[in-house]
Amino acid sequence: MAKKATGMTSSITRRWLRGGLLITMVLVILAEALFLYSTYEDLYGGVQQAILSRFSTIEGQLRATGSAGEASEVSASRSQALRRTVEQFDEKDKFEFMLLDPSGAVLTTASGTFSQELMAGTDVYEAMTGASGSGISTFRTSGGERVMAITVLVPYAADGITAMRLVTSLTLVDRQMMQFTLISVGIAAVVLGVALWSGLFFIRSIVLPLGRVEALATRIAAGDLTVRLPDNRYNDEIGRLCATINQMAGALAETERMKNDFISSVSHELRTPLTSIKGWVETITARGGGDPEIARRGMAIISAETDRLYAMVEDLLDFSRLQNGVKLDCQVLDLVAEATDAALFVEPRMQKENLRLIYEEPPEPYPVWADPARLRQVFVNILDNAIKYSRPGGSVTLLLSRTASTVTAAVRDEGKGIAPEDLDKVRLKFFKGKNAVRGSGIGLAVVDEIVTALGGTLDIQSTLGEGTTVSVTLPVYHAGQEHLHDPLELPGQPAPGSTPNS
Numbered sequence: 393m394a395k396k397a398t399g400m401t402s403s404i405t406r407r408w409l410r411g412g413l414l415i416t417m418v419l420v421i422l423a424e425a426l427f428l429y430s431t432y433e434d435l436y437g438g439v440q441q442a443i444l445s446r447f448s449t450i451e452g453q454l455r456a457t458g459s460a461g462e463a464s465e466v467s468a469s470r471s472q473a474l475r476r477t478v479e480q481f482d483e484k485d486k487f488e489f490m491l492l493d494p495s496g497a498v499l500t501t502a503s504g505t506f507s508q509e510l511m512a513g514t515d516v517y518e519a520m521t522g523a524s525g526s527g528i529s530t531f532r533t534s535g536g537e538r539v540m541a542i543t544v545l546v547p548y549a550a551d552g553i554t555a556m557r558l559v560t561s562l563t564l565v566d567r568q569m570m571q572f573t574l575i576s577v578g579i580a581a582v583v584l585g586v587a588l589w590s591g592l593f594f595i596r597s598i599v600l601p602l603g604r605v606e607a608l609a610t611r612i613a614a615g616d617l618t619v620r621l622p623d624n625r626y627n628d629e630i631g632r633l634c635a636t637i638n639q640m641a642g643a644l645a646e647t648e649r650m651k652n653d654f655i656s657s658v659s660h661e662l663r664t665p666l667t668s669i670k671g672w673v674e675t676i677t678a679r680g681g682g683d684p685e686i687a688r689r690g691m692a693i694i695s696a697e698t699d700r701l702y703a704m705v706e707d708l709l710d711f712s713r714l715q716n717g718v719k720l721d722c723q724v725l726d727l728v729a730e731a732t733d734a735a736l737f738v739e740p741r742m743q744k745e746n747l748r749l750i751y752e753e754p755p756e757p758y759p760v761w762a763d764p765a766r767l768r769q770v771f772v773n774i775l776d777n778a779i780k781y782s783r784p785g786g787s788v789t790l791l792l793s794r795t796a797s798t799v800t801a802a803v804r805d806e807g808k809g810i811a812p813e814d815l816d817k818v819r820l821k822f823f824k825g826k827n828a829v830r831g832s833g834i835g836l837a838v839v840d841e842i843v844t845a846l847g848g849t850l851d852i853q854s855t856l857g858e859g860t861t862v863s864v865t866l867p868v869y870h871a872g873q874e875h876l877h878d879p880l881e882l883p884g885q886p887a888p889g890s891t892p893n894s
């Protein structure tokens with residue numbers, strides 16, 4: 393069981409990890425990459441811009457220098473101006489400014505010193521050979537410092553000076569980039585951590601209770617109907633699921649109990665008439681041949697006991713019908729004729745029990761679409777209950793009535809009545825009321841099932857101590873109804889011999 397719960401835990405968690413968390417992770421990494429890329433562009437692009445803007449300032453000054461006069465003079469004065477600019481360059485702390493000859497050799501530097509390590513990088517070569525006239529490179533000096541160098545060709549002839557080169561350290565920018573990287577990676581890690589923690593917390597709040605529910609439900613499924621889930625611990629869908637499973641287990645336990653009661657009461661009741669029959673058969677065999685009176689009494693009792701056995705076997709059949717669903721073979725019937733038959737059938741028994749049957753046969757037929765055998769069963773079960781629960785001397789009324797669309801057969805007795813708390817349950821299978829005299833508790837369940845299958849309704853009204861009225865209402869038959877409520881098509885009830893034959 394524990395293993396199963398773990399399996400479910402891991403699978404829901406895994407689904408979430410694969411779905412929710414993976415997407416969050418991809419998004420965070422994408423945002424991180426985008427942020428770092430744009431920061432990089434900003435920082436290093438900024439340095440590049442700073443260098444280029446200095447170049448354009450110098451170029452502007454050069455253009456102004458010697459715009460008139462002999463070309464060689466102009467070239468010489470530009471060269472001088474350039475050298476002066478380098479010497480007087482006031483940002484020496486930030487940049488190293490160099491002037492280069494056509495071979496790329498350094499003519500002069502702003503710092504006044506020449507360091508070969510600053511000459512690494514491809515920018516000079518790029519500027520001298522490329523079509524754009526400029527080159528840029530970042531490289532690490534032999535001292536380990538990262539630098540950016542940009543070389544541009546001097547756009548005007550300047551007496552031996554071919555190119556200007558600015559080199560600047562990237563240490564500060566690198567440090568800034570590193571800081572941004574660390575901070576943003578930290579933020580991303582925190583975001584992912586929070587997403588993971590909150591997700592796992594949420595998942596655990598579902599998976600753990602579900603695991604418990606599953607473990608207990610497995611015990612219920614294995615037949616332990618006494619276990620109950622803690623339905624008040626969770627005030628949500630899981631709580632409601634627990635309550636529903638508990639209800640289901642309760643209903644199963646109740647049905648199980650009633651079924652066991654039914655089987656034990658039927659087996660018990662079967663034994664009594666059998667004992668009696670066996671006793672009388674032995675008596676008649678031993679002595680009955682010489683005494684016709686004993687034989688007659690014995691036969692009468694055997695007959696009565698056989699009737700009891702017959703009724704019990706009918707109950708058992710009803711029970712199996714209830715288990716397998718009611719099968720119907722419908723045709724157009726006259727409810728009046730069926731009721732009259734039933735009344736004639738129960739009358740002798742009622743007389744024997746000192747009961748009066750009040751029945752007035754309506755003059756016109758009440759056509760219904762029903763199975764004659766099942767309709768007879770409905771009448772017999774209801775009338776049987778009325779007789780069973782009546783007091784001697786009482787009366788039972790069978791009243792037929794109709795409206796434009798329905799016909800109703802009501803059986804009213806003046807017997808014990810049903811306790812209000814039992815009234816809702818008497819139509820449940822195996823339910824026997826507090827007042828129950830004998831029977832297995834399935835009579836009304838069968839009636840309810842048949843009446844529902846016929847598209848009708850069963851109504852039970854009762855006042856304890858005063859009497860009970862059980863009414864069956866069916867739709868009036870009209871042509872075409874066969875297809876309307878073909879009761880044979882109830883779920884799970886294949887009914888091969890049930891084609892309507894009106």
Ligand code: ADP
Nearest residue numbers: 777781809818824825828831832833834835836
């Ligand atoms: P059974 O087949 O044992 O008679 P039913 O399903 O017909 O069972 O009835 C269920 C219970 O309903 C009975 O045990 C009885 O308590 C109550 N009941 C049914 N009909 C009547 C009635 N006419 N008067 C009083 N109680 C009744």
